Amino acid sequence: MPELNPETDRALADAFRGEWGRIVASLIRLTGDWDLAEECAQDAFTAAVQRWPHDGVPKRPGAWLTTVARNRALDRVRRHATEERKLIEVAAELARDPDEPAFPEIQDDRLCLIFTCCHPALPLEGRVALTLRTLAGLSTAEIARAFLVPEATMAKRLVRNKNKIRDARITFQVPSPHRLPERTAGVLAVIYLLFNEGYGASAGAALIRRDLCAEAIRLARLVVHLMPEDNEARGLLALMLLQDARRAARVDEAGELVNLEEQDRSRWDHDEIDQGLQELAAARHDQRPGAYCLQATIAACHATAGQASATNWTRIAELYRQLQRLTPSPIVELNRAVAVAMAEGPEAGLELVGALEETGALDGYYLLPATRADLRRRLGRRAEAAADCRAALNLVRTDSERRYLVRRLAAIWHEDVPEGAKMGKATDDNGGAVLRQTPAITDPPRYGDGSP
Numbered sequence: 001m002p003e004l005n006p007e008t009d010r011a012l013a014d015a016f017r018g019e020w021g022r023i024v025a026s027l028i029r030l031t032g033d034w035d036l037a038e039e040c041a042q043d044a045f046t047a048a049v050q051r052w053p054h055d056g057v058p059k060r061p062g063a064w065l066t067t068v069a070r071n072r073a074l075d076r077v078r079r080h081a082t083e084e085r086k087l088i089e090v091a092a093e094l095a096r097d098p099d100e101p102a103f104p105e106i107q108d109d110r111l112c113l114i115f116t117c118c119h120p121a122l123p124l125e126g127r128v129a130l131t132l133r134t135l136a137g138l139s140t141a142e143i144a145r146a147f148l149v150p151e152a153t154m155a156k157r158l159v160r161n162k163n164k165i166r167d168a169r170i171t172f173q174v175p176s177p178h179r180l181p182e183r184t185a186g187v188l189a190v191i192y193l194l195f196n197e198g199y200g201a202s203a204g205a206a207l208i209r210r211d212l213c214a215e216a217i218r219l220a221r222l223v224v225h226l227m228p229e230d231n232e233a234r235g236l237l238a239l240m241l242l243q244d245a246r247r248a249a250r251v252d253e254a255g256e257l258v259n260l261e262e263q264d265r266s267r268w269d270h271d272e273i274d275q276g277l278q279e280l281a282a283a284r285h286d287q288r289p290g291a292y293c294l295q296a297t298i299a300a301c302h303a304t305a306g307q308a309s310a311t312n313w314t315r316i317a318e319l320y321r322q323l324q325r326l327t328p329s330p331i332v333e334l335n336r337a338v339a340v341a342m343a344e345g346p347e348a349g350l351e352l353v354g355a356l357e358e359t360g361a362l363d364g365y366y367l368l369p370a371t372r373a374d375l376r377r378r379l380g381r382r383a384e385a386a387a388d389c390r391a392a393l394n395l396v397r398t399d400s401e402r403r404y405l406v407r408r409l410a411a412i413w414h415e416d417v418p419e420g421a422k423m424g425k426a427t428d429d430n431g432g433a434v435l436r437q438t439p440a441i442t443d444p445p446r447y448g449d450g451s452p
Contacts, residue, residue: 005053007057008052008053008057011052011057011061012045012048012049012052014061015045015048015061015062015065016045016137017137017218018062019061019062019065019066020041020045020135020136020137021110021113021134021135021136021137021222022062022066022109022110023037023041023044023062023065023066023069024037024038024041024113024134024135024137025037025109025110025112025113025134025135026066026109027040027041027069027070027073028109028113028116028134028172029109029112029172030073031073031077032172034134034162034165034166035162036073036076037073038133038134039072040069040070040072040073040076041065041069043068043069043072044065044066044068044069044072045065047068048061048064048065048068110135110222110226111174111222111223111226111227112172112173112174113134113135113172114131114135114187114219114222114223115173115174115175115183115187116165116170116171116172116173117130117131117134117135117190118131118183118186118187118190119165119170119183119186120183120186121164121168121170122161122164122165123161124190124193125147125157126157126160126161126164127186127190128190128193128194129143129147129154129157129158129161130158130161130162131190131191131194131219132194132215133158135219135222136215136218136219138215140154140155140158141154143158184227184230184232184233185232187223188220188223188232188233188236188292191216191219191220191223191236192216192236192239192240192292194212194215194216194219195212195213195216195217195220195240195243195244198210198211198212198213198214198215198216199213199243199244199247210247213240213244213247216240217237217240217241217244220233220236220237220240221237223237224237224279231283231284231289231290231293232283232290232291232292232293233292234279234280234282234283234293235279235280235283235289235290235291235292235293235294235295235296236292236296237276237279238276238277238278238279238280238283238292238293238296238299238300239276239292239295239296239299240276241272241273241275241276241279242272242273242276242277242280242296242299242300242302242303243299244269244272245268245269245270245272245273245276245303246260246263246268246269246302246303247269248267248268248269249263249264249265249267249268250263251400255400256400256403256404257400257401257403257404260302260308261308265306265307268303273303273304276296276299276300276303277300277303277304279296280293280296280297280300283296290326291323291326291327294319294322294323294326295323297319298316298319298320298323301315301316301319311342313339313342313343314343316339316342316343317336317339317340317342317343320332320333320335320336320339321336324336330356330359330361330362331362331365333352333356334353334356334362334367334368334371336352337349337350337352337353337356337371338371340352341375346374346375346376346378346379347379349371349375350372350375350376350379353368353371353372353375356368357372364395365395366392366393366394366395366396366397366401367392368392369388369389369391369392369395370388370389370392370396370405370408372388373385373386373387373388373389373391373392373408373412374408376388377412382412382413385412386409386412386413389405389408389409389412390409392405393405393406393409
């Protein structure tokens with residue numbers, strides 16, 4: 001195999017990110033065969049690896065790849081077609097000139113593919129896995145690592161979900177207008193769950209999986225591009241951009257957590273913040289913002305604060321109150337408790353946390369005892385705070401967060417915390433991880449003292 005040069009390697013990487021889902025979607029529509037579509041798309045990229053170093057990168061890499069993939073599909077259909085009419089139809093479609101000025105049907109194909117992958121008949125993990133495989137182009141091994149299961153297990157799940165689409169005759173199309181709102185919500189939820197797993201991995205050594213964050217943002221941009229009037233799609237894109245903008249400052253060079261108050265805000269991606277604010281502004285066309293727009297507004301409160309002490313916690317607490325009324329969730333309520341504690345003092349927040357604990361809704365969720373630990377620490381109740389911190393340590397699943405909690409436990413006995421002091425630090429925003437299937441929201445408290 002010829003050796004790639006930097007220019008060719010970069011062109012291949014760009015083409016894969018931009019064209020994989022486009023090509024697969026169009027081939028699925030034309031052939032109705034998910035496996036065939038993926039195999040032919042893969043063949044096209046393999047051919048590019050072999051030929052581009054010698055022949056040079058085509059002027060239109062996407063058109064080149066589409067032509068090769070379509071030709072591969074046509075060859076396969078010719079060998080296996082049993083109905084002459086079907087062969088003629090597919091051959092005519094696959095023979096279209098990919099150098100035509102526009103591909104409106106391919107744009108629609110990607111939207112159709114997103115809705116097909118996220119059909120409510122499929123289990124949540126199946127929706128996420130199919131989206132990662134077909135739209136994002138992740139390998140089965142990569143998806144298996146994200147779900148913390150063996151590759152063979154994930155391969156079987158992917159096959160099972162593809163078969164369910166085929167056997168249930170789920171149509172490859174955007175739902176009718178009266179079903180669009182309910183189906184769009186499912187699509188956005190899958191994209192946000194994917195982002196959450198990248199922003200705060202559910203387990204393992206790395207807190208942040210940048211590849212998953214990038215793919216989620218890319219998919220959200222695609223949905224906004226194809227459905228520009230959907231306010232919640234724009235709200236979700238704004239939310240993820242505003243969260244992702246803090247990525248570089250959330251961990252230090254050693255991979256350790258850095259709390260929000262101590263983050264170097266000059267390392268935040270302010271261009272990305274501006275993009276998020278623009279998307280949020282564009283989404284504000286109605287008087288009743290949805291859940292993603294509310295969460296994006298909360299994220300904007302953090303992103304636009306020049307320093308932690310300037311964060312408008314009163315505003316954030318009110319936004320969480322609105323979010324809780326719109327989409328009741330124990331995690332949203334936990335976030336509201338932290339915001340109230342920031343605005344009014346730890347005693348007020350601890351009262352809300354205690355009421356939430358009595359419901360049992362967050363049993364086993366480590367951020368509940370971690371938040372309670374920090375509130376009690378700030379009230380000078382060190383022994384109780386230490387017990388809470390140990391309880392959180394028994395529940396936490398990522399190595400970086402575990403180390404952070406260990407440091408917080410040690411600090412409980414060494415910090416001088418005035419009795420009744422208000423919480424002076426800030427939380428950062430993060431969402432529940434997709435594989436844990438924790439409800440995703442903007443700012444789950446990170447131990448109450450501002451870890452990201």
